[in-house]
Amino acid sequence: MIDRSAIDTLRADFRLRLAAATTDRDLKALDDAFLSRRSGSVTALLKQVASGPPEERREFGRLVNALKTEIESALDGKRAAIASTRPPAGAVDVTLASRQIPMGRIHPLMRVRQEVEDIFVRMGYEILEGPEVEDDYHNFEALNMPPDHPARDMQDTLYLGVPIPGGIWGAHRGRVPEAQVRTATLLRTHTSAMQIRYMKTFPPPIRLIVPGRVYRRDNLDLSHTPMFQQFEGLVVGRGVTLADLKGTFEAMVRELFGDVKVRLRPSFFPYTEPSAEVDITCQSCGGAGCGTCKHTGWLEILGSGMVHPAVFEAVGYDADEVTGFAFGMGMERVAMLKYGVDDIRLFYENDVRFLEQFPL
Amino acid sequence: MKVLLSWLREFVDAPDTTEDIARLMSMRGFAVEAIEPFGDGDTVIDFEVTANRPDCMSVLGIAREVAAAYRVKLRTRGASPVAASAKAPASLAETARRRGSPHGPKGSAPESLDIVIESPILCPRYVGAVADVEVGPSPAWMQTRLQAAGLRPINNIVDVTNYVMVEMGQPMHAFDHARLAGAQIRVRPARAGEALRTLDGQLRTLSPEMLAIADAERATAIAGVMGGGDSEVTPATKTIVLESAYFNPLSVRRTSKKLGLKTEASMRFERGADPGLPAAAMARALDLIETTGAGHGRGRVIDRYPRNIKSVVLRLRREKIAGLLGGAIPDRDVRRILERLGFTLDPASGGWRVVVPTRRVDVTREVDLIEEVARHYGFDRLPTTFPALTAAAPPLDPRITCARHLRALLTTAGFFEAVTFGFIPERAAAPFAADGDLVPIANPLSELFAVLRPSLLPGLVDVVAHNRRREQRDVRLFEIGARFTRSGGERQSLACVWTGAAAPEHWSGTGRPVDFFDAKAVVERVGQALGAEIQTTPAREPWLAAGRSAAVVANHARVGVVGQLADALVDAHGLPGSEPVYAAELDLDALALAAGRVVRVEPLPRYPSVTRDISILIGDTLPADDVRRTIREAAPPTLVRVAEFDRYQGKGIPPDKVSLSLRLTFRASDRTLTDAEVQAAMDSVLSALREKHGAVQR
């Protein structure tokens, strides 16, 4: 008597063990356990066939052989499945750390500078650099600040211990700019000195941006450094108005800060009349009022005004024929507002951990 | 200017909250620095008064602006709260009318005062008066108001002078009559070396360009700056001389600067007081002395006004208003605004003829009037337009394009851009400039900012040190900016520093520290980018390590240096000497002259090239440059490239020799080179190397 249930038991046992097999070694063990010529359990069943009653032999042999075929093909299938999960020859672990391509960063102040330059280039401005060492005439006198003018107190000046040759500017414009011949005696307190040099060299119309470093006798603190970066803007021509100045700032501020409001507040600079400070909506509170904006909802970003007739007279322009506007903006101020920096000294410490927070 | 709200309200009814007043006034040019509660339900508003508006350094001045801003009436009569003391003060106009008439109770003694102005240019007007007083504390309300304005109450006489200054803007001074020799006021230049002990207790030496208020014998005050201690009003003082004058702004400013002495008075005089005010202020002071019970005026008020300062008269044209502001402003607004501010307008062709009040020292041109109109009309009500483009923009400054180019190049090479100060300590600068070539700052803030930088490197090395102290082992930095020397003036420069690994650490292999050839590659790349061919030649710099420093040459001109920083320098900046720091600095002005290659495309080669490698034994101090030069000179023009690919010293090589391997590439533009041709070229190259350098082929 042959026990047919033994076939079903073996099949169930095989299926269970096959499901648990994950390696080639597991499969080899299964192969041995079921199909080995000497000790395989299926082989043992086949041996029983001969000893069974003849009327059952044929049918029983067929069933055992079917089981054998099933096990063989299942093992082959699983073997192929395991092989397909193995990496191909020459494969790498793509999750390993990459070989870094070192990447530096443009300084945030220079990012701002390039951004502002681009804005004004699109508006048709010339961008020019001027010398950092200056003389009294260009930095003060021609800007309507004669010696002993009280407004000179507004900017505490650093003077040179010895006069030195001034810097070169505008060499690409093909002339010898008048200003180069003078000897420098001080560090410019503002980029406005270039207004004079430029107007003495070139006739109107003018659309000019002068970015650069300026110096004041200020101690280092949260919002002051003895050197900082400024933009000078100058537009001169027939019929240039205060309304044009407003429009220009609105366009610039929109590009720099997005959708914010701009307002002009009357102020005083000796070289502009009327003069105005320009405020934008406070970035921290959106205009509702907060500590940053002294609860006004506004933050000052630049000083501006219509070019004073005395300045036109100093450079030999006819103040009755042309008008113009000028402005000066601090790059640190813009960068602080734009990037949420609350200590100006961070810009001059150049801590790599600070610098690398800016995208390239 | 700290203004007590209740004091302000005596002159003007501003129908608004304190915050709204502050908001509106800041839109009229008086930014508000602070609003602070004061005393019993009162408020102090601190207005920022710009340097051109000395007329607003007073409660009345601010009140006038508030009245114009709110279009309300200005009361010029200051109704001081003398409530407790019986008498209400007379109006200013009333007392001013009494000027010149005997002042004080009938039957008082004559004034017994003589005023002589010796320098009418420096003192165009001097108003003096005598009063008999009983010195004591001033009334509480007066003390409170002075304190609100930031002044310390002293006594009833000094307080009255300060009160008038804060209220009307006229600085005043009181002398002890008994201490004035000869009962005389002489306004004269100080004598050389004349000494005076000022009210602050300092003994000051005067000089002849300073204006003194003197008695018959000596200086008793520095005009417009500070009184003298000797003639100070004390509790013992019985009779005073009051001064209400107008002094030349420039003279007061120079004196104040020279003495380093800034006072409430000098700040007002140097910006420009109102020459029309001294008499009215004197009347107000005498009134206050009387109404507060401090004393009585005696005799006449003396008004010496040798140089009458006339009102400025200006033309104001409609067309110019619109031309400057970009929009027309209605005539009635022009008139209303200016009249409220105290200007007088008469119609004239195309506009008005405007008389400027003497207190408005800032208004000297038509454009100043236009500013007044725009200010009170409101900048926000002006139209917004865009300036018309009437000419093409000139080309960009090549310096700016160059800087942008370098930034892109160096950041992609792993360098961080730094921005450092233009001035550095002298000892940090010294190695970078010849003796006497440093530019000192005459008035530096501190020793840290003593000289202009002769090089960008000291600042950059400090930044390396800063980052090294913060766990950054590998640091690559660059800066673009100006540097300065006495002989060379201001020059544009690029500096780079590199310390740590040549490439970032990676699991696949061991890193290598940065060396000279990494630094040299940076310099060459900058040259390439700017179109200049870079060579390096051995050079010595005191701040670079001997044997590891080179001059950078472009187009036969020296444009910079590259090398390893000397141990002493690295040490001086607080960096460990064991980690080399490589640095380079290039003069961008010089490099710009050497560069400027025009791009012309050459045809691509049509025939194959042939390469030959050689290895030679040469002296180990022979520069590779010399070897390459010898090869080039000996080879035919078909040699298109020569480059060393191996250098070996050690086993099998004599001690003072080096084995150098070079790869030579030959190519002709019109044919395929034959073996024989190339071999002939190699033969002459090898024989030249033998002859010139004693080279032995290996």
Ligand SMILES: [Zn+2]
């Ligand atoms: Zn805010």
